Amino acid sequence: MEIYTNKHKITAAISALKSKNLSVGMVPTMGALHQGHLQLVIKALNENDIAVVSIFVNPTQFDNASDLDKYPRTLDKDVRLLETVSKTQIMVYAPTVDDIYEGNTVSKSFDFDGLEFEMEGKFRHGHFDGVGTIVKRFFDIVKPHKAYFGEKDFQQLQIIKKLVEKYLIPVQIVGCKIHREANGLAMSSRNMRLEPEYKDAAPFIYKTLQTAREKFGTKSATKVSEWVEHQFKTNNLLELEYFLVADVDTLKPVKRKSNKKKYRAFIAVYAGEIRLIDNIALN
Numbered sequence: 001m002e003i004y005t006n007k008h009k010i011t012a013a014i015s016a017l018k019s020k021n022l023s024v025g026m027v028p029t030m031g032a033l034h035q036g037h038l039q040l041v042i043k044a045l046n047e048n049d050i051a052v053v054s055i056f057v058n059p060t061q062f063d064n065a066s067d068l069d070k071y072p073r074t075l076d077k078d079v080r081l082l083e084t085v086s087k088t089q090i091m092v093y094a095p096t097v098d099d100i101y102e103g104n105t106v107s108k109s110f111d112f113d114g115l116e117f118e119m120e121g122k123f124r125h126g127h128f129d130g131v132g133t134i135v136k137r138f139f140d141i142v143k144p145h146k147a148y149f150g151e152k153d154f155q156q157l158q159i160i161k162k163l164v165e166k167y168l169i170p171v172q173i174v175g176c177k178i179h180r181e182a183n184g185l186a187m188s189s190r191n192m193r194l195e196p197e198y199k200d201a202a203p204f205i206y207k208t209l210q211t212a213r214e215k216f217g218t219k220s221a222t223k224v225s226e227w228v229e230h231q232f233k234t235n236n237l238l239e240l241e242y243f244l245v246a247d248v249d250t251l252k253p254v255k256r257k258s259n260k261k262k263y264r265a266f267i268a269v270y271a272g273e274i275r276l277i278d279n280i281a282l283n
Contacts (some may be wrong), residue, residue, distance in 0.1 A: 030071065060106065115158055152278065204238060210282070224265075245266075
């Protein structure tokens with residue numbers, strides 16, 4: 001498996017592959033890979049000849065310096081995990097910060113038609129400018145035919161689709177379903193940082209989402225939100241940051257349900273110092 005740390009070298013290697021009419025799928029990650037990531041890679045290989053997996057902890061999308069410092073960096077382990085999928089069809093791009101930002105580690109400013117101000121945007125200042133900056137940079141370097149993102153970060157997925165649309169980037173964005181642990185907890189690199197008691201408690205998040213989906217069939221979004229908030233008030237370990245029901249296209253909170261629109265429930269919860277997010281389709 002080839003591991004590239006230099007943008008010029010991986011660009012040249014991909015150009016050589018494309019000259020042979022080989023298709024390239026990309027899976028951008030921040031490393032600390034798990035089975036959820038592998039499902040994205042497998043899908044990319046099912047639909048393309050080569051998968052490029054980027055492994056890069058992007059500093060510009062962290063609003064919390066401590067969170068950035070503590071984010072797990074496990075490149076050797078990640079490579080071994082990828083080799084269980086393929087040793088010949090996967091290229092790893094693990095750049096340094098300087099290779100990406102060339103000594104100017106700041107985000108560009110983006111207009112995502114308001115998507116960036118909802119949900120995560122209200123709690124993580126500048127986060128989506130950081131996401132837009134790094135994803136656009138990766139697309140400029142790798143120039144994939146398709147790129148794969150999980151629906152666990154559904155807001156990010158919608159924002160990247162908007163990025164491609166507004167900047168006329170010739171890549172097809174493919175959203176992939178959430179991959180869950182056996183207990184329902186959405187797979188995340190942050191899960192490995194959970195203390196045992198919080199890991200045991202965390203499946204409560206998905207169970208609550210499932211019941212919220214059932215209630216949404218007969219109750220208003222406001223009533224469902226009130227019920228969720230009450231559930232977390234009675235939970236001694238998990239602290240609810242937000243829960244809301246939103247239109248999947250605009251990500252704006254729903255005020256009155258319409259049969260013509262699709263909705264998802266979104267949630268952010270603190271398990272100790274670890275922040276977990278999840279979501280579920282409602283209709």
